[in-house]
Amino acid sequence: MFSILPSARLRPSPFFDAVQAEGLSTGSIYNRMILPGSFGAPEAEYWRLINRVSMWDVGVERQVQISGPDAARLAQILSPRDLSKCKIGQGKYIPMCNHAGVLINDPILLKLAEDKFWFSIADSDVWLWARSIAGERGLDVDISEPDVSPLAVQGPLAEDVIASIFGDWVRSVKYFWFRETEIEGIPVAVQRSGWSKQGGFEIYLRDGTKGDQLWNIIKEAGAPYGIGPGSPSTPERTESGLVSVGGDTDEQTNPFEVRLGQYVDLDVPDDTIGIHALRRIAKEGPKRHQLGLKLEGDVPAPLGFSREKIFHNGRLIGDMTNCVWSYRMSQNIGYALIDRTVAAGETVEIMRASGSVSAELVELPFL
Amino acid sequence: MFSILPSARLRPSPFFDAVQAEGLSTGSIYNRMILPGSFGAPEAEYWRLINRVSMWDVGVERQVQISGPDAARLAQILSPRDLSKCKIGQGKYIPMCNHAGVLINDPILLKLAEDKFWFSIADSDVWLWARSIAGERGLDVDISEPDVSPLAVQGPLAEDVIASIFGDWVRSVKYFWFRETEIEGIPVAVQRSGWSKQGGFEIYLRDGTKGDQLWNIIKEAGAPYGIGPGSPSTPERTESGLVSVGGDTDEQTNPFEVRLGQYVDLDVPDDTIGIHALRRIAKEGPKRHQLGLKLEGDVPAPLGFSREKIFHNGRLIGDMTNCVWSYRMSQNIGYALIDRTVAAGETVEIMRASGSVSAELVELPFL
Structure with missing residues (x-):
C-alpha cells in the first residue's frame, strides 16, 4: 500500500516523534491527524494487548x-x-x-x-x-480545541502500570471517570477508558511540548510489565464488539441499528438534536441491525477499503463493514449491517473480491 | 514515512484500481478518501503538468x-x-x-x-x-452525496485531449462552466476547472462502476499528447499561489487573510452565515495576510507535518504554512500567514528543524 505524504493539512500528535522512534510502519489518518497502526509485528502487538499491556498514541481523539x-x-x-x-x-x-x-x-x-x-x-x-x-x-x-492529547494504556496489566506512576488511587477510578493531576510537572487528566475491552486508562496530556517526556515515563514504568507500542487493534475491537463510527456505519445509520440504543435517553429535552427522529425510530423499530460474521476459510482475508455485499438466499440484505483475522478464534470475523429480518444463526454469502464466501451470523460480541 | 492501512472508514474512488495499476507510491487521505500523490517520479510528474498534460484522480473532491x-x-x-x-x-x-x-x-x-x-x-x-x-x-x-467522482486533466495540452474526446465545443467552455454529456455511454459533466494554473478540465464521472473505463478513455486519448498519471502538485500550486484550505489556514483564518476577499460579496442577504463577521472584518481590515516566502539555500527542504514559526527582528509574526522545492525557480518557496504589519520585501527568519533559515517575503503568486 502507498506511503503517506507529509503536509501541514495533517497534524502529528505530540507523541509522534516518540512513535517514529519506536519504528512505526503502518498507520492511517483520522480527524486529519496521524493514527499510528503497527510497529512491524501485528500479531505480537495483538497478544501484548491481550496478555500484558500496550501503549497507544491516540492523539487523533481530538x-x-x-x-x-x-x-x-x-x-x-x-x-x-x-x-x-x-x-x-x-x-x-x-x-x-x-x-x-x-x-x-x-x-x-x-x-x-x-x-x-x-x-x-x-x-x-x-x-x-x-x-x-x-x-x-x-x-x-x-x-x-484545547492543547490536550490522549495516550492510551490498555491491557490486563494497564492498571498496574498506571498505579505505579500515579499511585494506587487510580485503582478505584470508575469507568469513564477521570482526575486532573500531574506527573513530573506534566499536567494530565487520568481516565479509566480506552478503545479495547482489555481494560486500561487514557492519559490526557495537557502540554503538547511534553509528548516525548510522557511517552518515556509510561514506557519506563511499563517495562517491568512488558509494555510496548501498539494502536487501536482491529482484531481485538472486532472480537469485543466495539463500534467504529464511520467504518461500521453509513449515511443512514442510527444508534439503534448498531447496538447503541442503550445510550439514547428518549426523555432528554425536546431541543436535543435528533431526539424527535430517535423517538420515532425507537417506536417503529430500526430497519437494520448489526451482527457478527464468522467466515468460512482458514487464511487471513481482511477487508480492504470497501464494504462488501451480503446476500441471504440470493437477496441483498446489507454490507460487511469490517473483517479481520481473529488470532483467538483462528478465523476471519466481521460485522454485518443488515436487514433486521435476517437473524443470528442464519448462513449468508458475502461477495468478496476472491468470490463468494459463506459466513454464519452470530450475536456480538464474539468474545 | 509509514504506509496506509486499509479500512472501510476510508474510501477509494472509482479510479483507484486504475491508479494502483499505474504504480501509486505515495498519497494522502482527504475527506476520508484516498488522494493519490506520486507515481514514483515526482519531478517528471511536475514537468508533465507544466509542459504537457497530466491526469489526476481527484475523487476526494466529494x-x-x-x-x-x-x-x-x-x-x-x-x-x-x-x-x-x-x-x-x-x-x-x-x-x-x-x-x-x-x-x-x-x-x-x-x-x-x-x-x-x-x-x-x-x-x-x-x-x-x-x-x-x-x-x-x-x-x-x-x-x-451523489455518485459523482471528478477526474482532473491538467496542463497546457489538456484542452486538446478533452476536445479530442468530447469535441471542439469544449474549447468555448468558460472557466468553471460545465456541460452534462456522456462518452461511450458513461454519464459525465465536463467543467473547465482544476487545482492548477496550467489550464484544464475536470470530468465528473456520474457512474461509479465506470472508473476504469473513463480512466482508460482519457489515457488513450491523451497518449499522443504525452499524458501520464499525476496528482494535485504542491510545487505547481505553490508557485501559482493557490490556497489549500486546512493546510494554509488555521482555526482563525478568514478569507481576507488569504487573498480570497474578492470572492466575498458583502451585500449578500443578512441570513448568509458569517456575513456580519465578514462585514466587520472588511471594515476593520484583517490582522494577518498571506505572502510568499523565498527561502535561502539550494537543497530541497519541504515542510513536514507541522507549520513552522516565522520571526521578524526577533518577534514571532506567524507561521510558514507550506514549503516546497520549486523546480522552475530552483529554490524552496512557501507561504507565510503573518501579521499584516510586516510586508513584502522584508527578510524574516523561519525556525526549522534544521535551525533558523532566512527568507524573503514576496507577493503571491510567484509565477
Whole structure:
C-alpha cells in the first residue's frame, strides 16, 4: 500500500516523534491527524494487548472544548443521552446524531466543570457541528480545541502500570471517570477508558511540548510489565464488539441499528438534536441491525477499503463493514449491517473480491 | 514515512484500481478518501503538468448535493458570495465560512438546476455543516452525496485531449462552466476547472462502476499528447499561489487573510452565515495576510507535518504554512500567514528543524 505524504493539512500528535522512534510502519489518518497502526509485528502487538499491556498514541481523539454560560445546555443539545446527573470528573459515552437521528460521531464527554466540557471525538468534524448549532441558536459558549492529547494504556496489566506512576488511587477510578493531576510537572487528566475491552486508562496530556517526556515515563514504568507500542487493534475491537463510527456505519445509520440504543435517553429535552427522529425510530423499530460474521476459510482475508455485499438466499440484505483475522478464534470475523429480518444463526454469502464466501451470523460480541 | 492501512472508514474512488495499476507510491487521505500523490517520479510528474498534460484522480473532491424547494436559498445561506446571477451550467468558487467568518471550506459550486446544486468540496465535513443549517432553519431540502467522482486533466495540452474526446465545443467552455454529456455511454459533466494554473478540465464521472473505463478513455486519448498519471502538485500550486484550505489556514483564518476577499460579496442577504463577521472584518481590515516566502539555500527542504514559526527582528509574526522545492525557480518557496504589519520585501527568519533559515517575503503568486 502507498506511503503517506507529509503536509501541514495533517497534524502529528505530540507523541509522534516518540512513535517514529519506536519504528512505526503502518498507520492511517483520522480527524486529519496521524493514527499510528503497527510497529512491524501485528500479531505480537495483538497478544501484548491481550496478555500484558500496550501503549497507544491516540492523539487523533481530538478534544472539542465547550465552555461558557451555555456550555451545559449545548452539551445536552448535542447529546441524546441524559447528562443531567453527570458530575464533574465523570465521563460518558455519547452517540451524537444529526436532526434525522443519524449517527455522526460517538465521543466520550468529559465534564471538567459545570460550564466546561470536552468531547473526545471519533473521526468527523464535531467542531463544525457544535459551532453551527451554537451559532444558529445564539448560545453563549466558546468552542475551541484545547492543547490536550490522549495516550492510551490498555491491557490486563494497564492498571498496574498506571498505579505505579500515579499511585494506587487510580485503582478505584470508575469507568469513564477521570482526575486532573500531574506527573513530573506534566499536567494530565487520568481516565479509566480506552478503545479495547482489555481494560486500561487514557492519559490526557495537557502540554503538547511534553509528548516525548510522557511517552518515556509510561514506557519506563511499563517495562517491568512488558509494555510496548501498539494502536487501536482491529482484531481485538472486532472480537469485543466495539463500534467504529464511520467504518461500521453509513449515511443512514442510527444508534439503534448498531447496538447503541442503550445510550439514547428518549426523555432528554425536546431541543436535543435528533431526539424527535430517535423517538420515532425507537417506536417503529430500526430497519437494520448489526451482527457478527464468522467466515468460512482458514487464511487471513481482511477487508480492504470497501464494504462488501451480503446476500441471504440470493437477496441483498446489507454490507460487511469490517473483517479481520481473529488470532483467538483462528478465523476471519466481521460485522454485518443488515436487514433486521435476517437473524443470528442464519448462513449468508458475502461477495468478496476472491468470490463468494459463506459466513454464519452470530450475536456480538464474539468474545 | 509509514504506509496506509486499509479500512472501510476510508474510501477509494472509482479510479483507484486504475491508479494502483499505474504504480501509486505515495498519497494522502482527504475527506476520508484516498488522494493519490506520486507515481514514483515526482519531478517528471511536475514537468508533465507544466509542459504537457497530466491526469489526476481527484475523487476526494466529494460532492455535497443540495436539492429541493429551498436548495437555492440554502446554497446562498452557505455562501458569502452572491449567487443571484449564477446560471444553470455555471460554477463558482466559494469561500465557505462559519458564523465568525472563519474559512471552513472553499468548494466549487455547480448549479445543475434552479433547485439542484453540487458543492465540490475541500477537506472538511460540509455534509455535517449543511445538514445542521438546514435542520436548524427548517429548510425543505435534500442533502446527499451523489455518485459523482471528478477526474482532473491538467496542463497546457489538456484542452486538446478533452476536445479530442468530447469535441471542439469544449474549447468555448468558460472557466468553471460545465456541460452534462456522456462518452461511450458513461454519464459525465465536463467543467473547465482544476487545482492548477496550467489550464484544464475536470470530468465528473456520474457512474461509479465506470472508473476504469473513463480512466482508460482519457489515457488513450491523451497518449499522443504525452499524458501520464499525476496528482494535485504542491510545487505547481505553490508557485501559482493557490490556497489549500486546512493546510494554509488555521482555526482563525478568514478569507481576507488569504487573498480570497474578492470572492466575498458583502451585500449578500443578512441570513448568509458569517456575513456580519465578514462585514466587520472588511471594515476593520484583517490582522494577518498571506505572502510568499523565498527561502535561502539550494537543497530541497519541504515542510513536514507541522507549520513552522516565522520571526521578524526577533518577534514571532506567524507561521510558514507550506514549503516546497520549486523546480522552475530552483529554490524552496512557501507561504507565510503573518501579521499584516510586516510586508513584502522584508527578510524574516523561519525556525526549522534544521535551525533558523532566512527568507524573503514576496507577493503571491510567484509565477
